[in-house]
Amino acid sequence: MYLKKLEIQGFKSFADKINLDFTSGITAVVGPNGSGKSNIGDAVRWVLGEQSAKTLRGSKMEDVIFAGTEHRKSVGFAEVSLTIDNSDNYLPVSYSEVTITRRVYRSGESEYYINKTSCRLKDIHELFLDTGIGRDGYSIIGQGRVDEILSSKSEDRRHIFEEASGIMKYKVRKQEAERK
Ligand code: ATP
Numbered sequence: 001m002y003l004k005k006l007e008i009q010g011f012k013s014f015a016d017k018i019n020l021d022f023t024s025g026i027t028a029v030v031g032p033n034g035s036g037k038s039n040i041g042d043a044v045r046w047v048l049g050e051q052s053a054k055t056l057r058g059s060k061m062e063d064v065i066f067a068g069t070e071h072r073k074s075v076g077f078a079e080v081s082l083t084i085d086n087s088d089n090y091l092p093v094s095y096s097e098v099t100i101t102r103r104v105y106r107s108g109e110s111e112y113y114i115n116k117t118s119c120r121l122k123d124i125h126e127l128f129l130d131t132g133i134g135r136d137g138y139s140i141i142g143q144g145r146v147d148e149i150l151s152s153k154s155e156d157r158r159h160i161f162e163e164a165s166g167i168m169k170y171k172v173r174k175q176e177a178e179r180k
């Protein structure tokens with residue numbers, strides 16, 4: 001399983017649709033200050049369901065939509081699609097490629113899709129539970145996160161091990177069953 005493709009349109013500094021193709025192995029993004037490197041990371045977090053505008057370095061969710069520049073009008077929506085190569089069936093679905101999409105209009109609520117079929121945020125969460133990918137996964141390690149892991153409380157650290165060892169989905173299901 002690996003990140004194969006990222007399509008970004010109307011998200012932060014990316015007014016026009018851009019396609020980023022990745023191969024297995026290491027990819028480095030380089031560019032001058034302010035050219036949009038971190039915005040790519042933000043796009044990945046956002047499509048995985050990030051709900052905190054602050055984590056995305058904004059003050060409200062609308063800040064992820066291209067706001068316009070001196071030469072360019074703002075746009076009405078942001079959309080990001082992330083494609084994962086699943087030919088090793090690491091994700092528990094019978095597709096060799098899985099694309100998740102998130103779109104948001106200025107009016108609010110986000111729409112989510114798995115392989116172009118509309119779904120809930122919860123479905124995206126469940127798809128990635130125990131894979132290390134996802135909003136709360138450890139596949140994105142931001143600045144300061146390493147320190148945070150080392151200095152966190154033992155219960156919080158256990159959370160990370162539980163996700164890594166693949167038992168998180170059982171815990172989530174148990175909690176859901178207890179709530180019903
Ligand atoms: P550095 O090397 O300093 O870390 P970077 O390449 O990581 O830079 P980013 O933080 O990804 O740069 O991009 C910052 C740019 O994105 C700024 O120029 C900012 O104006 C622009 N930007 C952020 N949000 C929006 C938005 N909603 N609409 C238009 N531009 C935006």
Ligand code: MG
Pocket residue numbers: 037038039
């Ligand atoms: Mg940056």
